[in-house]
Amino acid sequence: MSMISVKHLCKAYPNITPLKDINCEIERGEVISIIGPSGTGKSTLLRCINCLEHPTKGEIYVDGQNILAAGVDLNKVRQKMGMVFQQFNLFAHLMIIENVMLGATDLLGKTRQEAYDHGMELLESVGMAEKAFAYPDELSGGQKQRVAIARTLSMNPEIILFDEPTSALDPTMVGEVVSVIRSLKEKGMTMMIVTHEMKFARDISTRIFYMDQGLIYEDGTPEQIFGNPQKERTRIFIKQLKPYHADIKSQKFDFLGINSEIAQFMHKNLVPEHFRDASQRLFEELFMQCVLPHLPATFSAALDLGWSDRNLLLEFALRYDGPAYNPLTDTNNDELALLLVRKTAPELKHRYENGMNYLEVTLKTETK
Amino acid sequence: MKITKTQAGQTITYVVSGRLDTVTAPDLGKEIDAVTPDIKELVLDFDGLEYISSAGIRTVLTAQKKMNKQGVLKLRHVCPAVLDVFELTGFADILTIEK
Structure with a gap:
């Protein structure tokens, strides 16, 4: 059974339909980069999978459960899926370690000590333990994004959805975030990454979705998509x-x-x-x-x-x-x-x- | 494409501008068909001609064939892009292209 299964997903707004008919299966351990021109629904797809947007039509199954069905506990579903945003979304009034502990204490019911210990381990793993008692404003963009990744990991997600994790960063800071994502891949984390960093997508992914015209226009390995794209629009984009x-x-x-x-x-x-x-x-x-x-x-x-x-x-x-x-x-x-x-x-x-x-x-x- | 015809004695000059392609070449073809046997010199003045296709070349070759029997064909004011096409096809050598 696929970890995530998307069937005929459609998301329409009054003036625009970013997702027309999305179908895909995501298996455990896959790292999927979603690339394509701006405005083709890449972020909308992630937001639908994470239930931040409600699709107009279609079905999304996570571990076999239809998450769009009535009566589904969305908090439970979201616990399986971490999301990392372009703009980090850290709480400015909380210290770094408090940002990382928050989900674990409030949603997973861990004690403050457990959350703290785990939080420090995670900050260590993203190279941010030294800044545990700093506030977000004292950090660079790359550092904030690494904290945001640690915070996501604190919820023990089964999959992490990255929405342009390096787009808001100074080019000199992209590398530090990329290397954290790379280390997650080595640990076998399932990830979906919307990105404009083509080299990163090529290097890290097991599969690429090229999105265009409201569809997953072409789906293939990095070698296929970057080396020998089959469709005209993919080729033009690449x-x-x-x-x-x-x-x-x-x-x-x-x-x-x-x-x-x-x-x-x-x-x-x-x-x-x-x-x-x-x-x-x-x-x-x-x-x-x-x-x-x-x-x-x-x-x-x-x-x-x-x-x-x-x-x-x-x-x-x-x-x-x-x-x-x-x-x-x-x-x-x-x-x-x-x-x-x-x-x-x-x-x-x-x-x-x-x-x-x-x-x-x-x-x-x-x-x- | 725009064609302007002038005649002075036994010389006819067509000033052809724009594009000589599949769509427009037949118009020039009709003009050339209408050239009478007493004409000794036919000038195709390509001042303002930006593009020529195989259909245009064929029209020029038809004119060349016709004038071989009764006089001369001269091409004038041929721009580099059009000259390239004559050279690519090897016809630059058999046509009289005035510099």
């Missing part, structure tokens, strides 16, 4: 590309409109002109001249461009449904069009997967 996307559905699509959008996209992102010309040329020669005549009246196709100003490269991807068709090897195609394609993008590759054709290439600065 490679930090600025995206352009156009859907094409019929023979009468707006060719001029798409060309003009490509030009606007390039202009807005200060992309060198030869990339614009190369993209428009590939789109016209490949799609208009070679692929479109082979498609039926209506179909599903898309053009995706991704610009990386860090690496000065442009990813070009065309996809279209239907039977496998590689225009690059079809000798009936317009010779001149194919010549221009080959000269513009010698490394252009065709692949066919799950009923979808893909033509993809990365254009680099030397592209004419």
Whole structure:
């Protein structure tokens, strides 16, 4: 039985639906990093799992118990799940050790001595024992976050949910918090971590959820997600590309409109002109001249461009449904069009997967 | 794309600006079809032409073929992006491109 099982979870607000249909299973000992663009429901998912938000629809099972069912003792459920927040949420009027003891005395019914002893052990484990009698205001951000982790551990949770634990920290302090989380992994703690630290996510996780469009858009090992993402939006995010996307559905699509959008996209992102010309040329020669005549009246196709100003490269991807068709090897195609394609993008590759054709290439600065 | 035609004796000049692509090339193609056999010099002035596709190149090649029989074709004011395309395809060598 999975430790946590989420089925068809939906969370809708009046103007926005951050979670549309979330399904996942979390096993004991897993470390799952949740990554994705801002506003895609990563934190909302954690807050739903911890019952800080009530989902609009769906089910969440913790150790087989539906925690959204009527009559469930939420405090009992939450005791299994610790949560660490971006802003630490320490009580400013309590000393560090008192912050750590509070849950154990008030909710677990431990004596003050037991809570103190355990609290000091935990502060020791996160390197904060020396500051036990200080107040939160005397601590740096990294130190506060380590205390917040110790406080969470004081409740003996079975899983810890981290909501961007390093986002509010000065970059110099990220390391100390990361090393505490790393030591928890070594002890076998189950963790779900919403993070924007890609290197951290890659290093520490056993599994990555890439969230986008209200879904767990892609789920895989760090090697898969960072090394060989299968889906377009994941790839664009991982490679930090600025995206352009156009859907094409019929023979009468707006060719001029798409060309003009490509030009606007390039202009807005200060992309060198030869990339614009190369993209428009590939789109016209490949799609208009070679692929479109082979498609039926209506179909599903898309053009995706991704610009990386860090690496000065442009990813070009065309996809279209239907039977496998590689225009690059079809000798009936317009010779001149194919010549221009080959000269513009010698490394252009065709692949066919799950009923979808893909033509993809990365254009680099030397592209004419 | 915008095409402006001027004629001086047996010379016709088309000033072509914008984009010469799948959508617009047929318009220039019609103009070239209409060039009569008495014309000895056809000038395609690409001042303001930003982009040319295979369809545009084919139109230029059609003009070249036609003028081979009756006179000369000259390309003028070809911008670097368009010249790149002629060079990529190898047609820069067979066309008269005035610098």
